[in-house]
Amino acid sequence: MTRLALALMWLVHFLPISWQAALGRALGRVLFALLTERRRVTLANLGWCFPALPEAEKSALARRHFEAFGRSFVEHGFLWWASPERIRRSVRIEHPERLAALKGRPLLLLVPHFVGLDAAWTRLSLEHDMAGIYAKQKNPVFNAALRKGRARFGRSIMLSRQDGTRRGIRAIQSGYPFFYLPDMDYGARDSIFVPFFGVPAATITGLSRLARLTGAAVLPVIARMTRDGYVIEIGTAWTDFPGAGIEADTRRMNAFIEAEILRFPEQYLWMHKRFKTRPAGEKRPY
DSSP: OHHHHHHHHHHHTTSOHHHHHHHHHHHHHHHHHHOHHHHHHHHHHHHHHOTTSOHHHHHHHHHHHHHHHHHHHHTHHHHHHSOHHHHHHHEEEEOHHHHHTTTTSOEEEEOOOBTTHHHHHHHHHTTSOOEEEEOOOSSHHHHHHHHHHHTSSTTOEEEEGGGOSHHHHHHHHTTOOEEEOOOSOOOSTTEEEEEETTEEEEEEOHHHHHHHHHOOEEEEEEEEEETTEEEEEEOOOOSSOSOSOHHHHHHHHHHHHHHHHHHSGGGBOTTSOTTOSOOTTOOOOO
16 A cells, blocks of 8 residues: 555656645545544644634634645655756745855754655755654655655765664764754653643753754754745754753744744644643643
């Protein structure tokens, strides 16, 4: 079944990106109907983060999120098999000079979990050798396709979460921009509870710790899905970071991510169980 799905993705990638987007949105509507657990998680997350949002608006936002997710899934074929020229036309980088100016320096790319983040990796890897951590997939066939698709350009370093941090630190110190995604619930280990839309959320402190350990600059990278492709927004390097302490740094990171989510909330990965780890004595919400 996985091989059949990959074959279909390969065939679809020849279509214009607007057609792929339409197919992806249709897939998302089907997934909204079928994936009852992920629909429930999405609605729970939206309820926690936007408690004042009326039920009808919350449901509509959840549906738009599934459409964006379905589109991102379909367009993985485009990212994995399209020519560099097609990718450059459909995935535009805003302010590439901000990344180029830090070339060779220890650098952490802060990449929140928007559905277009793989477009950011693929597009940036056309111009830069990068390092990053990926979540190893349970399905070995899809995992192999994922690794091959992400490693197709340049001399990128792909690390799994099982590899530990030493190889990542060496890559940062060697001048590889490190594609870092620190906004998921990875459990209590190496996490602290800081607010995320006012809700205590177990948040890893790696951004602050790595910046302190390596002297790396932090450069935000936001992957924004558009009607006919993606825009990769490279922000300005953070000043006064790391700051007064690890907790303050982690709060700053979450506040930044919140502000970006509010710009296009349907594109954030609400399917993830962001609040599964709770403070002692507090019930899990899922």
